[in-house]
Amino acid sequence: TQLLEQSPQFLSIQEGENLTVYCNSSSVFSSLQWYRQEPGEGPVLLVTVVTGGEVKKLKRLTFQFGDARKDSSLHITAAQPGDTGLYLCAGPRTYKYIFGTGTRLKVLA
Amino acid sequence: KAGVTQTPRYLIKTRGQQVTLSCSPISGHRSVSWYQQTPGQGLQFLFEYFSETQRNKGNFPGRFSGRQFSNSRSEMNVSTLELGDSALYLCASSRREGADTQYFGPGTRLTVL
Numbered sequence: 098t099q100l101l102e103q104s105p106q107f108l109s110i111q112e113g114e115n116l117t118v119y120c121n122s123s124s125v126f127s128s129l130q131w132y133r134q135e136p137g138e139g140p141v142l143l144v145t146v147v148t149g150g151e152v153k154k155l156k157r158l159t160f161q162f163g164d165a166r167k168d169s170s171l172h173i174t175a176a177q178p179g180d181t182g183l184y185l186c187a188g189p190r191t192y193k194y195i196f197g198t199g200t201r202l203k204v205l206a
Numbered sequence: 207k208a209g210v211t212q213t214p215r216y217l218i219k220t221r222g223q224q225v226t227l228s229c230s231p232i233s234g235h236r237s238v239s240w241y242q243q244t245p246g247q248g249l250q251f252l253f254e255y256f257s258e259t260q261r262n263k264g265n266f267p268g269r270f271s272g273r274q275f276s277n278s279r280s281e282m283n284v285s286t287l288e289l290g291d292s293a294l295y296l297c298a299s300s301r302r303e304g305a306d307t308q309y310f311g312p313g314t315r316l317t318v319l
Binding site for chain 1: 311
């Protein structure tokens with residue numbers, strides 16, 4: 098059983114389009130993190146959301162934590178080829194982080 | 207400040223062999239966690255070391271082991287390699303043990319033939 102489900106699994110879009118990826122769980126998390134992983138590299142932390150309903154912006158990326166702290170979304174405005182990568186959400190569970198299934202994004206020039 | 211480094215970056219082994227991977231955490235970080243990443247299972251937690259002691263362990267067989275040295279550097283060992291051990295092995299360092307903010311290294315790509 099996967100605690101954190103991400104959708105969509107794959108996404109291929111044209112440069113300039115907007116997109117949203119989702120991270121859902123039936124469990125409550127005290128916080129959720131979003132990472133981006135590029136081919137051949139480790140995940141890089143983008144943001145941590147802590148409060149239910151919280152919205153954080155990182156340039157063209159907007160992250161939202163659900164009111165019930167069971168889900169989160171990542172919205173990218175005017176996607177660029179540099180946004181290409183695997184997007185992972187992660188939440189703390191006792192002594193470790195649980196990672197989501199991932200969304201593989203490809204932005205075509 | 208230098209990031210997390212992992213060596214080697216790529217490794218090819220055959221079934222039955224053993225392998226040792228190395229991880230140097232960010233200076234000042236005392237916790238090192240290891241993860242296995244595969245296309246089918248995603249990122250899965252192997253174990254965490256803090257102050258030279260294994261503090262937490264994921265659901266992996268005993269063939270997977272590790273250790274941490276006094277300078278916080280960590281090594282991971284896999285014995286009697288199986289084809290299914292082919293994966294990207296990532297280490298992450300953090301200041302404190304447990305669910306603290308982690309910083310990942312670039313990983314070691316292990317291929318078992």
